[in-house]
Amino acid sequence: xxxxxxxxxxxxxxxxxxxxxxxxxxxxxxxxxxxxxxxxxxxxxxxxxxxxxxxxxxxxxxxxxxxxxxxxxxxxxxxxxxxxxxxxxxxxxxxxxxxxxxxxxxxxxxxxxxxxxxxxxxxxxxxxxxxxxxxxxxxxxxxxxxxxxxxxxxxxxxxxxxxxxxxxxxxxxxxxxxxxxxxxxxxxxxxxxxxxxxxxxxxxxxxxxxxxxxxxxxxxxxxxxxxxxxxxxxxxxxxxxxxxxxxxxxxxxxxxxxxxxxxxxxxxxxxxxxxxxxxxxxxxxxxxxxxxxxxxxxxxxxxxx
Amino acid sequence: xxxxxxxxxxxxxxxxxxxxxxxxxxxxxxxxxxxxxxxxxxxxxxxxxxxxxxxxxxxxxxxxxxxxxxxxxxxxxxxxxxxxxxxxxxxxxxxxxxxxxxxxxxxxxxxxxxxxxxxxxxxxxxxxxxxxxxxxxxxxxxxxxxxxxxxxxxxxxxxxxxxxxxxxxxxxxxxxxxxxxxxxxxxxxxxxxxxxxxxxxxxxxxxxxxxxxxxxxxxxxxxxxxxxxxxxxxxxxxxxxxxxxxxxxxxxxxxxxxxxxxxxxxxxxxxxxxxxxxxxxxxxxxxxxxxxxxxxxxxxxxxxx
Numbered sequence: 001x002x003x004x005x006x007x008x009x010x011x012x013x014x015x016x017x018x019x020x021x022x023x024x025x026x027x028x029x030x031x032x033x034x035x036x037x038x039x040x041x042x043x044x045x046x047x048x049x050x051x052x053x054x055x056x057x058x059x060x061x062x063x064x065x066x067x068x069x070x071x072x073x074x075x076x077x078x079x080x081x082x083x084x085x086x087x088x089x090x091x092x093x094x095x096x097x098x099x100x101x102x103x104x105x106x107x108x109x110x111x112x113x114x115x116x117x118x119x120x121x122x123x124x125x126x127x128x129x130x131x132x133x134x135x136x137x138x139x140x141x142x143x144x145x146x147x148x149x150x151x152x153x154x155x156x157x158x159x160x161x162x163x164x165x166x167x168x169x170x171x172x173x174x175x176x177x178x179x180x181x182x183x184x185x186x187x188x189x190x191x192x193x194x195x196x197x198x199x200x201x202x203x204x205x206x207x208x209x210x211x212x213x214x215x216x217x218x219x220x221x222x223x224x225x226x227x228x229x230x231x232x233x234x235x236x237x238x239x240x241x242x243x244x245x246x247x248x249x250x251x252x253x254x255x256x257x258x259x260x261x262x263x264x265x266x267x268x269x270x271x272x273x274x275x276x277x278x279x280x281x282x283x284x285x286x287x288x289x290x291x292x293x294x295x296x297x298x299x300x301x302x303x304x305x
Numbered sequence: 306x307x308x309x310x311x312x313x314x315x316x317x318x319x320x321x322x323x324x325x326x327x328x329x330x331x332x333x334x335x336x337x338x339x340x341x342x343x344x345x346x347x348x349x350x351x352x353x354x355x356x357x358x359x360x361x362x363x364x365x366x367x368x369x370x371x372x373x374x375x376x377x378x379x380x381x382x383x384x385x386x387x388x389x390x391x392x393x394x395x396x397x398x399x400x401x402x403x404x405x406x407x408x409x410x411x412x413x414x415x416x417x418x419x420x421x422x423x424x425x426x427x428x429x430x431x432x433x434x435x436x437x438x439x440x441x442x443x444x445x446x447x448x449x450x451x452x453x454x455x456x457x458x459x460x461x462x463x464x465x466x467x468x469x470x471x472x473x474x475x476x477x478x479x480x481x482x483x484x485x486x487x488x489x490x491x492x493x494x495x496x497x498x499x500x501x502x503x504x505x506x507x508x509x510x511x512x513x514x515x516x517x518x519x520x521x522x523x524x525x526x527x528x529x530x531x532x533x534x535x536x537x538x539x540x541x542x543x544x545x546x547x548x549x550x551x552x553x554x555x556x557x558x559x560x561x562x563x564x565x566x567x568x569x570x571x572x573x574x575x576x577x578x579x580x581x582x583x584x585x586x587x588x589x590x591x592x593x594x595x596x597x598x599x600x601x602x603x604x605x606x607x608x609x610x
Contacts, residue, residue, distance in 0.1 A: 087486075184529050217527070217607050222489045223487075259609065262608075
């Protein structure tokens, strides 16, 4: 039983107060898959150009990620360039070259289609739906979105959300999607759109999971140095969904143990925090499951009362 | 065994997006004492003018607060006026009339001096020290401060802090006091100044308690409506210290149960959240201990994993 992840594989140029890297492996699918791979078998669907580096492919392979769904098209890989503010709570996009990503039309390999878990990274809502429709026997499906789709593809997004079990979204996007400033009301409005579970990510301030009958809150993990927050939200998603898949959680089961969802949020936070410790995906080169479980226990000790 | 609270008793003029009140009971001592009174016998030291309203005195009396140390001087009560931004994370002071507070020279009634617990609200550091020196057998002492004292009375403040067991401070003030942007480092620097326990308050994002060997984090309680955040930090302080006094915690005891400190932080958060539900001290007119314990259990349910 494995997790299918769909999204972008990209090259990123990133500048933070700690330095600058011109071209490094990135993209939502990359971070989600690397993060989830610590918990469950992960298979990706994405597109890259002919410039995609063998070493980057190797990194994903070494984490046991199935690349059968990674298509190579003539042209260049998606490129994004951005610069973070000094407190790293905000960033400015300097450049977005969609390149081959503009033609992304995800086709799932046959052996992906009977898998039970699907995570749809931040891509156009109709593409998210088309992937979902290629899956035969899902136990859960959910994903991420962003301000651009909320603003300019609202109807498509609302249609897509109807079929999701969970939505991961940051606080400003939750406000934009719901039209509510207050996060509790925003979450309630989003639950009315379809998903039974909404996770609102608040960057360094943690995250909150909402269901109709319960709520789980986690404060942010305090790092001494945040080198690069790129990918932290996607790493959160990978940890959250990876843990749910590892534990074979069924979000539609009325007897679901709510504390398991809390643990999934904690693993999400743990993975997001590790991601920030180095530039880009660097931290995933050395990260071990035992470090991950150690930080999970740290969260336990620092929040138990 | 009771708690002595020193600070300001004031009249506040407050404007928030929910409305405006021209003159209502306020001041650090008021909020701290009202909040702490749900946990322990509380005795205050403060000064008011001849305009201080009998009804306001009654409110404090009804909560069982000892007003023997509330001095009345010729003149008017301290007046503060401010307006909050739309998201209520910031406020602008429009007017500060110190009035009789300018002559505040706290003298402790004889029967206060052998009490074990002292909380020093946000007043001039040398006054805080003078109160501390009037106490005979303290089991713990701590307090609050603000940007003004940190910037313009730094040496006095550092001298005062040396004798404290705990400091309550908000995140921007912690950064200012320590010279460190990162909160973990900021806390470590402040622990080096004297207190064994530092609580960094982050407004709607919760709070973090630091000791040399352990840390406790709590996310903010999600309210659907924040009517007026005035006094929330002081109400937090009252709940935090009130619970420690109720449980007779000894911060100097190496065998102190750290989870008890976590509970004190949770009670602080609970009291801060109730304070915001109505204008000024209004919520304290009807609030009961059973509502407080109910919200404590809500925190438990929403953070347990």
